[in-house]
Each structure stands twice: as C-alpha cells, then as structure tokens.
Amino acid sequence: MTGGIITLALLLLFVGGWIWIWRPSHKAEFDAAARLPLEDDSEEPRE
Structure with missing residues (x-):
C-alpha cells in the first residue's frame, strides 16, 4: 500500500x-538561460 502512495x-x-x-x-527566464552559453564574456578572467 505504501508503494502506491x-x-x-x-x-x-x-x-x-x-x-x-x-x-x-517563465518563458523569458528560460530564454535568457538558453542564451547564456552563446554570450561573449566581456571581462578578463580573474586570477
């Protein structure tokens, strides 16, 4: 019975x-997340 529950x-x-x-x-939020890998990084990497 607990398995069914x-x-x-x-x-x-x-x-x-x-x-x-x-x-x-939620469409705008998910669209923005989908574009993240395609955006250029404008900052230099920090050391």
Whole structure:
C-alpha cells in the first residue's frame, strides 16, 4: 500500500513540476538561460 502512495506522490510531483515549467510567465527566464552559453564574456578572467 505504501508503494502506491509513494508512486502517486511522485506522479503528482512530476505533473506539478511539468505544469510549473510550461507556464507562459517563465518563458523569458528560460530564454535568457538558453542564451547564456552563446554570450561573449566581456571581462578578463580573474586570477
């Protein structure tokens, strides 16, 4: 019985995370994170 409860809890956590990620309000934040590897570093590396 506890295995079923754990499975249900993990399923709800997964679906909740999936819904949170795909909300339109997060699009700008994720787009900015996606561009990070392509941006030039303007500063010299610090030693």
